[in-house]
Amino acid sequence: MKIYRSLSELPADLGPVVATIGNFDGVHRGHRWVIDQVNARARTLCLPSLLITFDPHPVRVLRPDAPHSLITPLEQKLALLGETGIDAALILPFTPELSRLTARQFAEILANDIHVREVHEGENFRFGHKAEAGMEGLEQLGHELGFTAQTYSPHILRAAPVSSSRIRNLIAAGALHHARALTGRPFAIQSTPASGRGYGTRYTVPTINLAPYPELLPAKGVYVTTLKVGTGPHAETFNAVTNIGDRPTFGADSFAVESHLLNFHAVDLNEQTPLELTFLQRLRPEIRWPNPEALRTQIGLDVKKAQRYFALCTTLTKEKAPAT
Ligand SMILES: Cc1cc2nc3c(=O)[nH]c(=O)nc-3n(C[C@H](O)[C@H](O)[C@H](O)COP(=O)(O)O)c2cc1C
Numbered sequence: 001m002k003i004y005r006s007l008s009e010l011p012a013d014l015g016p017v018v019a020t021i022g023n024f025d026g027v028h029r030g031h032r033w034v035i036d037q038v039n040a041r042a043r044t045l046c047l048p049s050l051l052i053t054f055d056p057h058p059v060r061v062l063r064p065d066a067p068h069s070l071i072t073p074l075e076q077k078l079a080l081l082g083e084t085g086i087d088a089a090l091i092l093p094f095t096p097e098l099s100r101l102t103a104r105q106f107a108e109i110l111a112n113d114i115h116v117r118e119v120h121e122g123e124n125f126r127f128g129h130k131a132e133a134g135m136e137g138l139e140q141l142g143h144e145l146g147f148t149a150q151t152y153s154p155h156i157l158r159a160a161p162v163s164s165s166r167i168r169n170l171i172a173a174g175a176l177h178h179a180r181a182l183t184g185r186p187f188a189i190q191s192t193p194a195s196g197r198g199y200g201t202r203y204t205v206p207t208i209n210l211a212p213y214p215e216l217l218p219a220k221g222v223y224v225t226t227l228k229v230g231t232g233p234h235a236e237t238f239n240a241v242t243n244i245g246d247r248p249t250f251g252a253d254s255f256a257v258e259s260h261l262l263n264f265h266a267v268d269l270n271e272q273t274p275l276e277l278t279f280l281q282r283l284r285p286e287i288r289w290p291n292p293e294a295l296r297t298q299i300g301l302d303v304k305k306a307q308r309y310f311a312l313c314t315t316l317t318k319e320k321a322p323a324t
């Protein structure tokens with residue numbers, strides 16, 4: 001997938017293109033449904049497929065005071081979009097000026113600068129200053145400016161339309177299984193290591209702490225996870241149990257995300273080592289234990305549950321594998 005980070009980066013000879021526009025946070029099943037249609041049309045017409053997205057997320061510019069955390073920060077989103085078969089992604093810097101473009105001005109950019117032949121969107125798509133226009137407006141403007149607009153009814157899963165906001169709420173509530181059904185993959189975050197206070201090694205179990213993470217995290221609590229350390233051919237993935245929370249057993253609140261590796265062996269870690277933490281199952285809420293011994297005993301039980309989870313996964317994977 002080619003990535004263009006502004007209009008001026010688009011090669012002059014790219015168009016005409018079959019395009020879709022949106023935030024695509026979480027790259028969920030509704031998004032992938034639309035992207036598949038775009039790719040199929042592009043192949044039929046022998047044109048490149050192009051996904052147009054925005055950075056930062058428009059909400060951050062339009063409502064800077066409203067808390068809004070991303071399911072997939074930009075680079076993670078681009079990596080996932082790269083797996084969809086889309087030929088190119090154009091990231092439009094979402095500025096106050098862009099937010100003030102009228103629907104017509106935006107459609108003119110689509111026609112004259114991006115050379116769209118077709119634009120494919122879900123029926124809830126809105127664009128232009130104060131979200132003034134929807135798919136009907138896009139169709140009319142396209143008719144004038146020389147492109148067509150294709151509208152899709154919402155992709156429904158578990159009795160409601162799939163949307164980034166729905167998935168965000170599920171993850172924030174710790175409902176990881178439900179969120180996974182809507183995205184088609186477990187929720188994962190990318191970070192780097194940070195130093196802990198040393199309490200774990202002294203009183204409970206050793207952990208790898210993650211650097212403060214500014215985007216979406218699951219609800220506070222204890223989870224079965226995997227932790228991938230490093231990238232590329234030298235990356236290693238460990239089974240783990242992870243606590244997200246304030247660690248109230250040790251006094252004053254001190255928020256952290258920290259993982260205890262089950263199949264630990266020494267790895268070379270520094271502050272830049274890429275980490276990917278994947279959340280598989282929620283085990284329990286975080287609790288203020290009367291003393292570190294009680295917490296250590298509970299973590300022992302958490303580890304046993306996680307081991308059972310991984311053992312069951314291995315058995316199921318083996319059962320699913322074709323006979324050799
Ligand atoms: C699997 C797991 C479960 C945990 N559960 C709790 C908990 O219920 N309550 C709590 O106060 N801390 C909990 N913790 C956090 C420990 O208190 C934490 O590991 C300890 O404070 C070490 O901090 P440090 O890494 O800064 O040294 C948990 C940690 C792990 C790895």
Ligand SMILES: Nc1ncnc2c1ncn2[C@@H]1O[C@H](COP(=O)(O)OP(=O)(O)OP(=O)(O)O)[C@@H](O)[C@H]1O
Nearest residue numbers: 022023024025030121122125154155162163164165
């Ligand atoms: N469930 C769905 N079915 C069909 N199309 C969808 C679905 N969800 C999103 N789309 C379409 O995918 C494109 C990108 O969507 P976008 O990420 O902007 O919205 P969203 O997933 O609904 O997020 P939010 O909940 O933040 O509004 C748009 O054309 C949108 O209409």
